[in-house]
Amino acid sequence: MKKFKRILTYVFLSVAAIISIYPFFWMVVSSTNASVDVTRGRQLPGTHLIENLTNLFDQVNIVTALSNSFIIAILSTFFTLLTASLAGYGFEMFRSKWKDRTFNLLLLSMMIPFASIMVPLYRLFGRITPTAPLIGIDSLTAAFLPTVTTAFFIFFFRQNTKMFAKDLIEAGRIDGLSELGIFFRIYMPTMKTTYAAAAIIAFMNSWNNFLWPLVILQSPSQQTMPLLISNLGSSYAPDFGMIMSAITISTIPTAVVFFVMQKHFVAGMMGSVKG
Amino acid sequence: MRRLFRKNNIGWLFVLISVIGVSIFYFYPMVDALLLSFQSGMGSNLDYTGLDNWARLFNDPTFISALTNTFTYLIIQVPMMIIFALIFSVLLNDPTLKFRGLFRTAIFLPAVTSLVAYSVIFKYMFSGNGIVNQFLMNLAIISEPINFLTDSFWAKIVIILAITWRWTGYNMIFYLSALQNIDNSIYEAARIDGASIFQQFTKITIPMLKPIILFTTITSTIGTLQLFDEVVNITGGGPGNATITISQYIYNLSFEYTPNFGYAATVSYVIVILVVILSAIQFKVAGDKE
Incomplete structure (x- = not known):
């Protein structure tokens, strides 16, 4: 009976694992096959990878989309980490009644669904476009600006700052460092793992973001990878091999981040629950 | 100074x-959206029209479809996913199980894909001559391909399956790390007292994981209320409006049809109200004893 249960567990988990992995397998295999073979349900790697990639680079502006996605994701991650860690540190290290109240108010913004502020945000960017086109509609800046200051990351850094040794701050003050100096020279280096975990989440969020870029980026030269894939996916005569190779390429950065930094990845997820 | x-x-x-x-x-957009919800007009030519937009909601068949669909996804998908995630985490928490790391990584893997990427993959897998139909026909489970994406019932099922595939492993990780904090001696004591595995699950595991289950339920609920990427890329909201969600309707009202920002803002406030109400209910239900 016990052995039977064991076997049942393994079968159940194996089925779940196969269902979880199969779409990845199919995605990679299909990117090496011709479109006809993909439709016929071919499950083995083929010889059309180079051809698919050539088609992709010839027919679609994938280089532009990739570089746009990277620029947006890197800038977004950088500014998110900088502003959120400053704020998390500020709220925790310089506590006061009014700062706690402000913090609670900021937390409320986590409940705001993005779909409900998308129209006003679009109008806001529309209004500044004539005077400042570089941060207006259709600019890469507009694609990441609203995602930079989010309560989630402020909360995340504040929670982690609780574990930061306050003695280090006193030591810095005695050494004559300014408050900002303490933050940049002492806090930042000691909190490396916290920054790593936050960086992973921020990068993935930005890399995968679809709705806001769809709203704010309009010309083909400003397309990001999710926009490109969404367009390809809705084409009437899809070249499956080519599309699958585009999807594979877009998945590589996040998959690499996941496998290389698995520990930080989970730490980043858990950071939202602690405390 | x-x-x-x-x-x-x-x-x-x-x-x-x-x-x-x-x-x-x-905060500014929330205020702007509230003001917009009392205005009407095309593009940026807006006039105050009082509660007209709010009244329109009740007679708008597309809005009612979007609301019903969103709730259908919510009521079926969130509990199903949480139950699966709980089962996986309990099974994988057993230290005598072999290949734990492998199973865990495999089941979590969907969570690293972008929503658009996996949606397009699911769309192709479930198309008329897609891999799922081929598989079911080879096994002789069905004799004719199912119109997964063009049948209003099956299209909803595909959306639900897709979201479950993407997020179950993600939620499982939360439960797994919470399970690691439960002292094993509690289970030993229960076993000595003759508690079955099912009793251990409902009497120990679930109560101990209550806070984290609440957390994942709230985040999943907020996520489902905002569902957009999957529906747009798998079914496009169709057939008809059989799979359209509130978020997609807001997008269509603002950017696909003749732009009507005022009414779009009204619909968007419905999501805000729902998020607040549902979160409050979940807190109340789960936090009754504390």
């Missing part, structure tokens, strides 16, 4: 950028 910037005042400098940012990009 120097004294002014000492200690607590310098703290405000640290938080300043974030406070300004959240105010501009979250």
Whole structure:
């Protein structure tokens, strides 16, 4: 009976694992096959990878989309980490009644669904476009600006700052460092793992973001990878091999981040629950 | 001047950028959306029309479809996913199980894909001559391909399956790490008292995981209320409006049809109200004893 249960567990988990992995397998295999073979349900790697990639680079502006996605994701991650860690540190290290109240108010913004502020945000960017086109509609800046200051990351850094040794701050003050100096020279280096975990989440969020870029980026030269894939996916005569190779390429950065930094990845997820 | 910037005042400098940012990009839009919801007109030519937009909601068949669909996804998908995630985490928490790391990584893997990427993959897998139909026909489970994407019933099922595939492993990780904090001796004591595995699950595991289950339920609920990427890329909201969600309807009202920002803002406030009500209910239900 016990052995039977064991076997049942393994079968159940194996089925779940196969269902979880199969779409990845199919995605990679299909990117090496011709479109006809993909439709016929071919499950083995083929010889059309180079051809698919050539088609992709010839027919679609994938280089532009990739570089746009990277620029947006890197800038977004950088500014998110900088502003959120400053704020998390500020709220925790310089506590006061009014700062706690402000913090609670900021937390409320986590409940705001993005779909409900998308129209006003679009109008806001529309209004500044004539005077400042570089941060207006259709600019890469507009694609990441609203995602930079989010309560989630402020909360995340504040929670982690609780574990930061306050003695280090006193030591810095005695050494004559300014408050900002303490933050940049002492806090930042000691909190490396916290920054790593936050960086992973921020990068993935930005890399995968679809709705806001769809709203704010309009010309083909400003397309990001999710926009490109969404367009390809809705084409009437899809070249499956080519599309699958585009999807594979877009998945590589996040998959690499996941496998290389698995520990930080989970730490980043858990950071939202602690405390 | 120097004294002014000492200690607590310098703290405000640290938080300043974030406070300004959240105010501009979250709080101001919320106020603007509220004002917009009482206005009507095309594009930016808006006039105040009182409660007209709010009244329109009740007679708008597309809005009612979007609301019903969103709730269908919510009621079926969220509990199903949480139950699966709980089962996986309990099974994988057993230290005598072989290949635990492998199973865990495999089941979590869907969570690293972008929503658009996996949606397009699912769309192709479930198409008329797609891999799923081929598989079911080879096994002789069905004799004719199912129109997964063009049948209003099956299209909803595909959306639900897709979201479950993407998020079950993600939620499982939360439960797994919470399970690691439960002392094993509690289970041993229960076993000595003759508690079955099912009893251990409902009497120990679930109560101990209550806070984290609440957390994942709330985040999943908020996520489902905002569902957009999957529906747009798998079914496009169709057939008819059989799979359209509230978020997609807001997008269509603002950017696909003749832009009507005022009414779009009204629909978007419905999501806000739902998020607040549902979160409050979940807190109440789960937090009854504390």
